[in-house]
Amino acid sequence: MNNFEPYLPILKNALRKLDTWRDSYGSLSETGSSAGQLDKIREIADQLASRLEGNYPFHHPSYAGQMLKPPHPIAWLSYALAMTINPNNHALDGGPPTSEMEKEVIQKMTSMVGYDSNSLGHLTSGGTIANLEALFIAREIHPGKAIAASENAHYTHQRMCRVLNCEFIKIPVNHRGIPDLDFVKKNSTKIGTLVVTMGTTGLGIVEPLEEILKVAEENDIRVHADAAYGGFFKLISDELSSNIHWQHLFECESIVIDPHKHGLQPYGCGSVLYKDAAVGKYFKHDSPYTYFTSDDLHLGEISLECSRAGASAAAFWATLELMPLTKSGLGSILSSTIRAAEKFSSHMKELTGWKLYQEPDLDIAAYFKVPADKSISNLNSINQEVFDKGMELDKKGYHLSLFKIPSGIFSKKFPEYKVDADYATLLRSVFMKEEHEEFVDELIERLVKCNPAR
Numbered sequence: 001m002n003n004f005e006p007y008l009p010i011l012k013n014a015l016r017k018l019d020t021w022r023d024s025y026g027s028l029s030e031t032g033s034s035a036g037q038l039d040k041i042r043e044i045a046d047q048l049a050s051r052l053e054g055n056y057p058f059h060h061p062s063y064a065g066q067m068l069k070p071p072h073p074i075a076w077l078s079y080a081l082a083m084t085i086n087p088n089n090h091a092l093d094g095g096p097p098t099s100e101m102e103k104e105v106i107q108k109m110t111s112m113v114g115y116d117s118n119s120l121g122h123l124t125s126g127g128t129i130a131n132l133e134a135l136f137i138a139r140e141i142h143p144g145k146a147i148a149a150s151e152n153a154h155y156t157h158q159r160m161c162r163v164l165n166c167e168f169i170k171i172p173v174n175h176r177g178i179p180d181l182d183f184v185k186k187n188s189t190k191i192g193t194l195v196v197t198m199g200t201t202g203l204g205i206v207e208p209l210e211e212i213l214k215v216a217e218e219n220d221i222r223v224h225a226d227a228a229y230g231g232f233f234k235l236i237s238d239e240l241s242s243n244i245h246w247q248h249l250f251e252c253e254s255i256v257i258d259p260h261k262h263g264l265q266p267y268g269c270g271s272v273l274y275k276d277a278a279v280g281k282y283f284k285h286d287s288p289y290t291y292f293t294s295d296d297l298h299l300g301e302i303s304l305e306c307s308r309a310g311a312s313a314a315a316f317w318a319t320l321e322l323m324p325l326t327k328s329g330l331g332s333i334l335s336s337t338i339r340a341a342e343k344f345s346s347h348m349k350e351l352t353g354w355k356l357y358q359e360p361d362l363d364i365a366a367y368f369k370v371p372a373d374k375s376i377s378n379l380n381s382i383n384q385e386v387f388d389k390g391m392e393l394d395k396k397g398y399h400l401s402l403f404k405i406p407s408g409i410f411s412k413k414f415p416e417y418k419v420d421a422d423y424a425t426l427l428r429s430v431f432m433k434e435e436h437e438e439f440v441d442e443l444i445e446r447l448v449k450c451n452p453a454r
Contacts, residue, residue: 004073011077011080014081015081015084018081018084018085056391057399061433061435061436061438061439062395062397062398062442062443062446064430064431064443065399065401065430066401066430067430067432069261069262069264069432069433071260071265072323074315074319074322075315075316075319076266077318078311078317078318079311079315080311082098082310082314082315083309083311085310086309086311087099087310087311087314088309088310089299089300089312090300090303090305090307090308091299091300094307094310095313097310097314098310098314099299099310099313101314101317102316102317105123105317106121106122106271108324108325109121109271109273111325112232112234112235113234113249113257113273114250118275118276118277119275119276119277120273120274120276120277120279120280120302121271121273121274122271122272122299122303123259123269123270123312124270124272125270125312126258126260126269126270127154127226127228127256127261128270130228130256131154131157131160131226132156132160132163133272133303133304134256134272135157135160135161136304138193138224139166139192141192141282145190145191146167146192147161147166147167147192147193147195148184148191148193148194148195149169149170149171149195149197149226150171150172150173150179150195151170151171151172152177152179152197152202152203153197153200154200158170167190169190171184174412175413176358177200177205177358178207179212181212184212184215185215185219188219188220189219191219191221192222193223193224194212194216194221195224195225195226196209196224196252197225197226198225198226198227198229198231199227199228199229199231200229201228202366203358203361203366203403204362204363204364205361206230206240206242206361206362209223209225209245209246209248210247224252224253224255225254226256227257228258228261229258229362230262230362231255231256232261232263232330232331233246233262233362235326235334236331236335236338239338241361242361253274253275253276254275255273256270256272256273257271257273258270259316261432263316263319264319264323265312265315265319268312269312269315269316280301280302283303283304284301336436336437337363337436337437339437340437340439341360341364341365341431342360343440343441344365344429344431344443345360347440347441347444351448354368354370355367355370355414357413358413365429365431366403366426366427366428367427367429368427369382369386374416374417374418375417375418375420376417376420377421379417379424380424380425383402383425383426383427384425386400386427386447386450387401389450389451390446393446397450398443398450400427400428401427401430402426403426404424404425404426405426406422407422407424410424429443
């Protein structure tokens with residue numbers, strides 16, 4: 001997956017086919033604005049390649065920091081091919097083939113989550129816009145009521161509520177990261193929609209959807225699932241300790257899933273799905289020049305976004321042709337990432353001088369190096385040192401991330417630590433790549449070698 005060379009002839013052949021199609025309309029003479037700039041374009045491209053070398057090694061399993069996963073070769077190849085035409089999936093006349101591809105992949109996504117044919121959905125430029133749209137619908141359905149989400153929910157929900165001029169209620173969580181449902185019951189008259197996170201971006205926690213749905217039904221609250229990170233794990237839910245919650249995913253009124261996370265897609269490719277197509281009435285609008293080429297549904301008619309890259313739909317469509325939304329298809333990669341997190345966690349529990357924070361629900365692990373003097377300030381200092389050291393070692397190092405949690409939450413799990421700081425800083429590893437499964441032993445070895453007990 002890291003070597004582009006074998007795929008370049010495939011791209012060249014596909015481009016020749018498109019050139020034949022273009023030539024069928026009659027050739028245009030090359031002008032100085034194109035042919036005359038080839039040398040300059042080549043020079044700039046070389047400069048760009050050199051500057052891109054300044055990135056962290058996102059493609060390599062030594063990078064286990066943020067949620068960055070290289071797209072599958074068929075995705076970047078398809079994206080590049082489609083971008084030579086540059087279709088716009090807002091209206092059908094902007095990209096008829098890619099609009100149809102988008103409808104096809106959305107149908108596959110709605111089937112995956114358990115929605116029926118009366119559902120609705122589309123791709124977005126990312127999870128933030130997808131959640132904004134879902135919260136917009138929530139506000140329209142329950143005007144004047146608040147939107148609630150747990151303390152572990154992505155910060156985008158509180159921020160988007162400000163954009164929507166809608167009250168946001170933050171639900172407390174316990175030391176295991178589980179939302180306080182008694183708090184929800186006490187505030188139920190204020191809440192119109194409750195956001196449940198199926199795979200938090202911090203620790204990958206799958207919130208207890210089964211219980212949340214019961215409370216929501218008893219108190220006439222809608223439920224929106226933010227499954228931007230975890231959504232595709234529905235394919236292998238029978239392998240997960242959270243399986244029961246995934247079985248209820250179809251009961252949520254709306255769901256956000258990001259193909260540019262575990263769907264092997266380039267940025268940006270998010271999606272929003274609605275259980276009931278009737279919500280389309282909240283998007284109803286007209287345009288004086290847009291929706292004339294067909295009486296079929298134009299994707300812009302069911303979206304807050306207007307212009308969107310049709311190349312995203314082409315890339316996702318091609319990926320699902322190669323790796324369908326089945327356990328043996330795309331699910332096989334997710335199974336590998338789960339095994340990587342479990343393997344890493346098992347090692348961490350056995351290592352002297354290291355501690356696993358909690359068992360992972362998905363493929364994100366949090367852990368820390370144990371300081372000699374057990375205080376939270378010392379914990380923060382030593383974990384920062386571990387984090388910094390990995391990046392200093394170049395090809396023999398590692399790339400992790402840091403995660404802050406309130407000291408009150410940390411001390412409930414580890415009461416032996418003196419509370420002398422507001423937050424405890426943990427180490428965090430995201431095992432998104434299938435290569436991580438075979439690299440875990442090496443990563444553990446590098447951690448121990450670079451950070452001996454002290």
